[in-house]
Amino acid sequence: MNSAEREAWYRYQHEKYGIPVEHLRREFEEELSGKNPMDAPLEIPDKMEVVFKYSYGGQSRFFRELRENKTLYGAECPECGKVFCPPRSNCHTCYQPTQWKKLAGTGTIEACTVQHYTTSSFIKKVPFVCAYVKLDGTDSLLMTNMEVDDVAGVKVGTKVKAVYRELRLGAITDVYFKPLD
Amino acid sequence: MRDVAIVGIGTTKFKSRWLEKTYYELAFDAAKMAFEDAGIDKDRVDSAVYGIYNDFFQRQYQPDAFVHDYLGLGLKPMVRVNSGGATGGAALRIGYQEVASGLQDVCLVLGVEKCADTYNYELQMATPEVLRAILYTADMTYDNPAGRTAASGFALAVVAHRDKYGNPTEEQMAKVSVKNHFNATKNPVAQSPKVLTVQDVLDSRMIVEPFKFYDNCLYTEGASAVILASKKVAESISDNPVWISGLGASVDYVMPGNRPSIHTFESSRLAAKKAYEMAGITNPVEELDLAELHDAFTGTEIMAYEDCFFCEEGRGGELIDDGTVLPDGRLPVNLSGGLIGCGHAVGATGIMQTYEVCKHLRGEAGERQRQGARKGLVQSIGGTLCTWSICLVLER
Ligand SMILES: [Zn+2]
Numbered sequence: 001m002n003s004a005e006r007e008a009w010y011r012y013q014h015e016k017y018g019i020p021v022e023h024l025r026r027e028f029e030e031e032l033s034g035k036n037p038m039d040a041p042l043e044i045p046d047k048m049e050v051v052f053k054y055s056y057g058g059q060s061r062f063f064r065e066l067r068e069n070k071t072l073y074g075a076e077c078p079e080c081g082k083v084f085c086p087p088r089s090n091c092h093t094c095y096q097p098t099q100w101k102k103l104a105g106t107g108t109i110e111a112c113t114v115q116h117y118t119t120s121s122f123i124k125k126v127p128f129v130c131a132y133v134k135l136d137g138t139d140s141l142l143m144t145n146m147e148v149d150d151v152a153g154v155k156v157g158t159k160v161k162a163v164y165r166e167l168r169l170g171a172i173t174d175v176y177f178k179p180l181d
Numbered sequence: 182m183r184d185v186a187i188v189g190i191g192t193t194k195f196k197s198r199w200l201e202k203t204y205y206e207l208a209f210d211a212a213k214m215a216f217e218d219a220g221i222d223k224d225r226v227d228s229a230v231y232g233i234y235n236d237f238f239q240r241q242y243q244p245d246a247f248v249h250d251y252l253g254l255g256l257k258p259m260v261r262v263n264s265g266g267a268t269g270g271a272a273l274r275i276g277y278q279e280v281a282s283g284l285q286d287v288c289l290v291l292g293v294e295k296c297a298d299t300y301n302y303e304l305q306m307a308t309p310e311v312l313r314a315i316l317y318t319a320d321m322t323y324d325n326p327a328g329r330t331a332a333s334g335f336a337l338a339v340v341a342h343r344d345k346y347g348n349p350t351e352e353q354m355a356k357v358s359v360k361n362h363f364n365a366t367k368n369p370v371a372q373s374p375k376v377l378t379v380q381d382v383l384d385s386r387m388i389v390e391p392f393k394f395y396d397n398c399l400y401t402e403g404a405s406a407v408i409l410a411s412k413k414v415a416e417s418i419s420d421n422p423v424w425i426s427g428l429g430a431s432v433d434y435v436m437p438g439n440r441p442s443i444h445t446f447e448s449s450r451l452a453a454k455k456a457y458e459m460a461g462i463t464n465p466v467e468e469l470d471l472a473e474l475h476d477a478f479t480g481t482e483i484m485a486y487e488d489c490f491f492c493e494e495g496r497g498g499e500l501i502d503d504g505t506v507l508p509d510g511r512l513p514v515n516l517s518g519g520l521i522g523c524g525h526a527v528g529a530t531g532i533m534q535t536y537e538v539c540k541h542l543r544g545e546a547g548e549r550q551r552q553g554a555r556k557g558l559v560q561s562i563g564g565t566l567c568t569w570s571i572c573l574v575l576e577r
Contacts, residue, residue, distance in 0.1 A: 023302040041200040045302075048237060059322070086323040086436070111443060113336040114390045115328065119312035120301045122328035130333045130389075132437065140438030143320075145327040156344060173326045 058089030189219025269531020270561020365518025401524030427574030429455025
């Protein structure tokens with residue numbers, strides 16, 4: 001390819017996949033310069049993408065309460081009394097519909113680890129704490145990614161409280177946890 | 182149920198990147214080796230089971246259909262299995278059912294995985310994007326948004342085990358890493374043959390506490406295949422059949438909050454228990470000659486010693502300290518190098534482990550041969566904190 005053809009290739013791939021042109025140039029300059037033998041393996045940019053308008057179904061109230069009222073709810077089974085958070089519309093033991101129960105938003109770390117490496121989506125946040133929180137008044141574990149200055153300060157048994165974000169989107173990330181002072 | 186034999190085996194080399202092959206081309210190479218090993222034409226196969234884990238890795242949904250086409254098995258029945266890290270073991274279980282039930286006489290079980298076609302252009306590497314693809318298997322509403330990885334899930338279990346029993350210690354985990362990397366130096370298909378010291382492992386950078394770099398398996402591309410046959414067919418075509426004498430499976434609650442505890446993998450214990458009962462094994466350390474366990478992480482290999490009843494619950498760390506699981510120990514574990522040394526080509530892994538045990542039972546394992554091996558165990562686990570578990574006992 002000549003240089004104009006190469007620039008057009010970079011522009012097209014940038015617009016299609018959102019990859020910065022300088023990254024594309026770094027990765028593909030040799031290939032596009034025609035230096036590789038015809039039989040050499042050829043790599044190209046690609047992306048798999050699907051857009052949703054997702055329904056939370058029976059869990060809708062949980063996310064609306066979180067977004068509108070900065071409140072966490074659990075789901076209580078009327079038969080065995082177990083309280084789930086993450087909530088579920090039906091108890092898997094008794095096969096009965098659950099009822100909403102307002103939670104205090106405090107809890108205890110049941111298991112935690114510090115991530116020093118992670119996925120593309122989160123790698124700029126490391127190190128961060130990944131923990132299972134047992135919220136007070138519930139009998140299950142909620143996964144959370146804790147934002148704390150001192151990652152070593154979070155341990156099994158640490159008491160935590162919910163903090164609600166300013167911008168709430170109706171997602172579980174509208175809430176995070178920090179140690180109770 | 183009918184007896185089921187493994188009459189052919191094949192595997193590609195396990196590599197970090199198979200730039201020159203697509204997933205269906207890798208599958209072809211493994212299948213061709215297995216057919217040649219069994220001494221049969223591909224048309225002799227009645228059905229196929231494909232273990233393929235991640236559709237993003239293949240850049241293709243329903244990749245099984247394209248493998249089936251590429252292998253020239255069109256019009257024969259097939260099914261694809263996807264059970265996380267346990268995909269290979271789960272595929273073997275379905276293949277076993279095909280033959281044991283009497284439905285088919287000859288079944289191809291093939292696992293294949295790419296992964297490093299995913300790429301993070303900014304960081305100039307595949308791994309963070311591989312992890313991103315994997316995280317789509319975490320609960321999308323509550324777990325995925327937290328940025329948890331497969332490693333952190335298993336780290337949480339190892340930490341919980343350590344809190345309860347005081348082990349595995351970092352030194353014990355490092356010893357497992359040294360063992361498996363070293364074992365890989367004797368395996369020609371292994372991805373990570375390395376002679377390391379315990380200190381090298383302890384000094385490697387932290388990934389997810391308590392796992393350091395060398396405590397983790399690496400992502401791998403590769404394909405492995407076995408041909409299963411009924412007793413009648415096996416006896417007519419094979420002079421070295423390996424029998425599947427035990428098979429157990431269990432699937433735990435994927436949301437760990439629904440489990441009574443997370444310091445042990447209950448599904449793994451149940452799968453091993455069922456496999457031993459079927460094979461008539463009462464003392465695995467005495468009766469087994471080798472084991473291939475799912476060491477995605479050093480700490481989980483140590484938990485697997487307990488889950489497979491090589492020792493009492495809480496005492497797994499002792500088996501690496503006292504040498505039981507070393508190549509010259511009473512029950513060598515992961516002579517292939519395991520996932521840490523040989524590699525973790527997810528859908529292929531459980532089948533690679535089976536390939537390895539067959540090599541020993543057939544006396545073809547070369548430098549790493551377990552002398553006189555007659556019985557071996559394969560443990561294939563996967564999913565959030567070990568959701569899926571399959572164990573197989575193989576005998577010659
Ligand atoms: Zn109930």
